[in-house]
Amino acid sequence: MGEDWQGLKTAVETSDLADRQAILAVIESTENANSRKNSLKKLSGGRTWRILLDEYFPPLRRNEYTIQYEVRGFNAEEARMYVWTRPQLLSLNEFFMAARLYAPTSREFKEIFDIAARIYPDSPVAQFNTGASEVENGAYASSINRLRDIDTPESRNNLDIAYWHEGDYEKAGECFRQAAQAGLPDAVENLRQYRLWFEDKD
Numbered sequence: 001m002g003e004d005w006q007g008l009k010t011a012v013e014t015s016d017l018a019d020r021q022a023i024l025a026v027i028e029s030t031e032n033a034n035s036r037k038n039s040l041k042k043l044s045g046g047r048t049w050r051i052l053l054d055e056y057f058p059p060l061r062r063n064e065y066t067i068q069y070e071v072r073g074f075n076a077e078e079a080r081m082y083v084w085t086r087p088q089l090l091s092l093n094e095f096f097m098a099a100r101l102y103a104p105t106s107r108e109f110k111e112i113f114d115i116a117a118r119i120y121p122d123s124p125v126a127q128f129n130t131g132a133s134e135v136e137n138g139a140y141a142s143s144i145n146r147l148r149d150i151d152t153p154e155s156r157n158n159l160d161i162a163y164w165h166e167g168d169y170e171k172a173g174e175c176f177r178q179a180a181q182a183g184l185p186d187a188v189e190n191l192r193q194y195r196l197w198f199e200d201k202d
Contacts, residue, residue, distance in 0.1 A: 004060040153182035
């Protein structure tokens with residue numbers, strides 16, 4: 001940052017140095033830095049300069065750095081390694097890449113989505129994917145708890161399936177209709193099947 005003469009002036013103004021006024025006069029009246037130093041060295045036979053060197057200059061010496069760096073993303077294999085050891089390093093997309101290396105019905109597949117949901121508890125995407133995995137694996141009660149606060153057609157479509165398997169057909173039908181009204185093709189087909197089931201049931 002160079003020589004901080006303004007910082008020195010401020011520090012001297014609030015000090016009890018015997019030569020305080022003389023120091024301030026030198027700083028204010030002498031433009032050239034070398035001339036300032038030479039004038040300050042002459043004060044009190046050099047004692048003032050020594051005090052400045054020992055007590056006032058060190059806190060004023062500083063360097064400031066700006067560091068720029070680019071974080072390299074992990075590939076799928078690297079993500080699979082870190083998901084079990086340092087999951088906090090992974091982005092959501094890297095969790096998904098790691099999960100795709102396993103069969104959707106595997107224990108690892110579900111665990112990866114569980115970990116992602118814990119690392120990103122405020123991410124609707126992470127919660128949705130974990131909830132969808134729970135539906136696929138028959139964990140309907142936990143998927144309902146996870147999905148019911150996510151207001152997207154995809155979430156509603158998974159939620160209606162969970163409600164259906166839990167035997168809550170009224171809530172299932174409501175979710176089927178909401179998801180179908182949003183134009184989600186899977187939900188439209190689910191709603192059609194739901195209505196057919198009710199017709200046969202009656």
